[in-house]
Amino acid sequence: MRPLAEFDARGIHGVLTDLDDTLSTDGRLDPEAFAAMNRLREAGLRVVPVTGRSAGWCDHFVRMWPVDAVIGETGAFYMLREGGGVRTVFMPDAAALEAARTRRGPIAEAVLREVPEAALAGDQPYRLVDLAIDIAEAVPPVAPERVARIVALLRAHGMHAQPSSIHVNAWFGEFDKGRTALELLAGHFGETDEAARDRWVCVGDAPNDAPLFAAFRNSVGVANLLERADRMPVLPRWITGAPSGAGFAELAAHLLAAR
Structure with missing residues (x-):
């Protein structure tokens, strides 16, 4: 893994981010990370949380957070806000x-x-x-x-x-965070797999983020990933200097500077 400063982020226009210990710090949503999500969207980048959290939580995220969609339950579905409601697209048969x-x-x-x-x-x-x-x-x-x-x-x-x-x-079923992210980007944002792999960056901290790291060429770990690097089936290409929510904010600042 190389330092984040070496990541050429020109051309990136979307962020796929884990939640727990990536956007959150010590079990709470990090205010700095939340503000960073908002700055990314104000700058024209898309933001999609990709989390293991429940459908009930994801319904709240997609309604109330500054995000474009949410992938939940480790890729079981994605949710989109449509008007005043939420549309859920399931991956399992x-x-x-x-x-x-x-x-x-x-x-x-x-x-x-x-x-x-x-x-x-x-x-x-x-x-x-x-x-x-x-x-x-x-x-x-x-x-x-x-x-x-x-x-x-x-x-x-x-x-x-x-x-x-x-x-x-x-x-049960054949899905994971990486596959569902590609499905969402193709089905809702019109991205081919090849374009998505180049134009989106993913960020996470744990083994269940490995399918994202495998699916996208631009992959970033927040620094606390180093605590479990020996258990990661796939490592990201770059690593932040700061852990958890501060690490996400560091990535956001790097992406905005490249604009």
């Missing part, structure tokens, strides 16, 4: 949605029986597709080997599973 409806509860119970120091994520009741196991938000940080055990158990039940900085997200 009918079979995967049915599996999510009927199988998540029993699988969660089985995982938490074996790893009781974890917990069901606090926003699970507001999720439509994925299962989120809390490993560091409302519980003390779960040891890395126990997080790996949670991932293995979820995969043994036929789910995809990826850790974030606070949750392990699991789902």
